[in-house]
Amino acid sequence: MKNRLKQKLQSGQPALGLWITIANPDVSEALSTLPYDWFLFDLEHSSLNEQSAQVLMQAMRGDDVTPLIRVAWNDQVLIKRALDIGAHGVIVPMVNNRQDAEKAVQACKYPPVGFRGCGPKRPWVYDPDYIETADDEVLVIVQIETEEAIDNIDEILSVDGVDAYFVGPFDLSVSMGFRGKQDDPRFQAALDRLFEAGKRHKAAPGMWNGAGKPVRDRIQEGWQMIAIGLDLFLLIGGAKEVLEKIRE
Numbered sequence: 071m072k073n074r075l076k077q078k079l080q081s082g083q084p085a086l087g088l089w090i091t092i093a094n095p096d097v098s099e100a101l102s103t104l105p106y107d108w109f110l111f112d113l114e115h116s117s118l119n120e121q122s123a124q125v126l127m128q129a130m131r132g133d134d135v136t137p138l139i140r141v142a143w144n145d146q147v148l149i150k151r152a153l154d155i156g157a158h159g160v161i162v163p164m165v166n167n168r169q170d171a172e173k174a175v176q177a178c179k180y181p182p183v184g185f186r187g188c189g190p191k192r193p194w195v196y197d198p199d200y201i202e203t204a205d206d207e208v209l210v211i212v213q214i215e216t217e218e219a220i221d222n223i224d225e226i227l228s229v230d231g232v233d234a235y236f237v238g239p240f241d242l243s244v245s246m247g248f249r250g251k252q253d254d255p256r257f258q259a260a261l262d263r264l265f266e267a268g269k270r271h272k273a274a275p276g277m278w279n280g281a282g283k284p285v286r287d288r289i290q291e292g293w294q295m296i297a298i299g300l301d302l303f304l305l306i307g308g309a310k311e312v313l314e315k316i317r318e
Contacts, residue, residue, distance in 0.1 A: 071193065071200050073158050073207040075108050075136035079234055079274035084289045087138075089300040091116035095129030097301055102130040109135055110297060113152070114142045114163055124155040124192065138209065144170055146177040146185065153178065156192040159209025161236055166218040168225040174212055175231035179205045183231075209233050211276065211295075215241035220260055227271035234274035234295055237264060239281040252282035265293065 078085050085107035090098055093116075098109065109130070111123040118126075127137045139152040140161040152160050162174040176184035183205060193200040210231055215238035219226065227235060239257075243250050248257055261281060268275040269292075276295030280288050285296055299307075 071158070071197055071203040071207040073136065073209060074134070075138075075158065076207060076209050076233060078107060079209075079294055082294070084294050084296065086285075087295065087297050088304075089297055090126060091118060092301050092305075093118055093122040093126070095125050098126040099129040099131060101301065102132065102135045106135050108138055108295075110138045110140055110161060111157070112140050113148075114140050120151050120155055123152075123157075127156050136209075138211070140213075144174055144177075146173070149174070149177040150187055153186070153204070153208060154190050154192065158207070159211060159233075161211045161213055163213045163238070164215060164219075164241075165212035165226060165235075166216055167222045168229060171212055171226045171229040171232055175210050175229055178208050178210050179231065211236050213238050214264060216245040217242075218245075220263060223264055223267040224270070227267055227273045232271075232273055234276055235264070235268060236276035236295060237261060237278070237281060239278050258282060265291070 075085055087108035087110055088101060088106055090109050090111050111118055111126055113119065113123060123139060130137065136158050137156065138159045138161060139157040140163065141148040141152050144162045144165065149160050160178065165171050165174060177186060178184060180186050180188060188201065190200050211234045212226060212232055213236050214223065239252050240250055243252055243257055246257060246260065248254050265275050274294045277288065277293055278297050279285065279299065285298055288296060
C-alpha cells in the first residue's frame, strides 16, 4: 500500500479535498477526474453507509485522489470496517483527550501495535502486500471539535501514530458558545493555538473550508489538509450560478 496523501502531508504540502455525501457513483467517478488530493466519504453526518461508501470508492478513476472515511464514532469496529472496504485513512470524530487518540490509533494498527482485526477484504484483492504496509501507510486523523480537545491538544497530538488533525469548526464554535460564528477573535485565537500545537508535534493541520478565512490565506499560514466543499453544496452553488447568469 502506498498512501499518496500521507506522503504529501509529511512533506509539508497542502492537500485539497472534497466531502462526499451523495450516494451515487456518478458523483465520485466524475469528481475524481478533477485534480483533488482526497475525498472524504462521510459516514457520520450523511446517509452513506459502508456498502455505499465502498461503491463510491470503487467508482473513482485512477489513483490520484486518496479515499478517506469519517467514521460515525471512535469505535474499533467502525474503524476496522472502514479500512477493510478500502479507505486509506480515517477521520475520527470527537477526539477530546489522550485516551481517545490512543483508542483511534490502536484501532487502525495491527497487533502488536494495535488491535485491528485482520481481514482486509477489499485491499487484499488488489494489494498482496497490504498487511505488511498498512500500519505505516494508513492515515490516522483525529477531529478536534470541542473546548476540551483544545485544552488537551498537546497530549492528543503527542500520541504516536496520530498523523494529522482536522478542525471541525461548526462543532467547535458551538462548543465555544459561538453557534457557528467563526469570525470571532476568540475562535480565531483557538485555531492559532491548535496550529501551533501541530507544529510542535509535527502533525499535519486540517480544517473545513478556511474556517472564517479564505482558503488561500489558510494555505499561506501553513494549514495543509483543507476541505473546500461538500458535493451537495457545490451542486447547488453551480446550479445557482448558472441560473443567475441567465437572469442577468
